[in-house]
Amino acid sequence: MATRGFTGRPPAAEIRERLPPGQYLTDDFPVLQMGPTPRVSTEGWRFTLRQGAKPLASWSWDELQALPRTRWGGDIHCVTKWSKFDTAWEGVTIDDLLAAAGLEAPTGFVLAEGHDDYTTNIPVPDLLGGKAMIATLYEGQPIEPDHGGPARLLVPHLYFWKSAKWVKSLRFTERDEAGFWELRGYHMYGDPWREQRFTGD
Amino acid sequence: MADPFRWRSTTIRAITPATARVKSFRFDALDGPHRAGQHVDVRLTAPDGYQAQRSYSIASVPGDPAGLELMIERLADGEVSGFFDEVAEIGDAIEMRGPVGAFAWEAADGGPVLLVGGGSGVVPLLAMVRERALRAPDVPMLLIYSARRAAEVIARGELSARSRDETGFDLTLLLTREGPTAGRRIDRVMIDTAIECLGMPRHSFVCGGNAFVGTVADLLVDAGVRPSAIRTERFGG
Incomplete structure (x- = not known):
């Protein structure tokens, strides 16, 4: 049902077709996080793949930098309604991490964990096939702390809360375990094109 | 439900x-x-x-x-x-x-509670001030509210009256574009003074524009507030 007196300002067709439902385009890069920006140094930094509590493989900052690097460019969509077009990231794909560790994904789901104790859940197939990376560069520069640097998960085909900032580990889980926002009503999967913002969407 | x-x-x-x-x-x-x-x-x-x-x-x-x-x-x-x-x-x-949203406080969460708002970022904090008065008047709460000018202060009368009348609730209002504090921003001294008055907060909520929230959250961490006790909400964008 139309809202009385509202016409809005729909964007031009070429923008509109790149915007998932309910999103608007911004040129800024807004910051969304639950608390202060943690101070994460690359000195002593480690990134770990775990299964439950058990570490499967881990990398220091320098070891991570030595792995094959991949660039990804495209649009990102935040559940708070902004989308940003043509973002450019570089990092190490999850495929390359697993290959470097000589591992196959041991379970079907992952909880990504951040240095701020943030967690978010993602099905493993959404992390493989070049769909996700541990990103360390944004537009060719080290990622700013406010945007998750030194390293963040990047899963750009899902709402951006799935792209955990200050990522420190991926924990493989047997079941699809809800993360921080998912426990608070955000959608378990979070596909922007199906507008899966909240439980039941 | x-x-x-x-x-x-x-x-x-x-x-x-x-x-x-x-x-x-x-x-x-x-x-x-x-x-x-x-x-x-x-x-x-x-x-x-x-x-x-x-x-x-x-x-x-x-x-x-x-x-x-x-x-x-x-x-x-x-x-x-x-x-x-x-x-x-x-x-x-x-x-x-x-x-x-997880930017939320209720009576059972207790205190002390330190609220820091910039501009219209005070709105969710106003709900917390009202909630405290209604359901948790024993919880110490302090609101630092930064606005540009007196005419832009939201709920000024209500907040001033509550600060005057409600034991355990204090308001620190900072005008950044007029009056004696023009040009000042929330700084470490203000945060330290608030914590001295309130006690180390068990919960802290910061809401406002992006740069404001980033700066204040860093100041709180520097002042010794546990990062996990700080919740942030940013608008704009």
């Missing part, structure tokens, strides 16, 4: 100017309870089906008999805030869902 994420139609029951750029809108109450600090999503639909959604913080306490209160600031070129400022009238039907 009602599904908070189902879109439903609600009606504007009252509109009151709060400042030159902010209006208070009263709607029908939500189907279920919310926690002070949470927000709702609002959706507007054009005749051709085009929709725009935005999130707005709730200013009222759960169960307020006057209904759900949103305070909406008119933004430059605001597609949705411009509609609320210029077009919306009492009786209009608006689609809404929620409550949403």
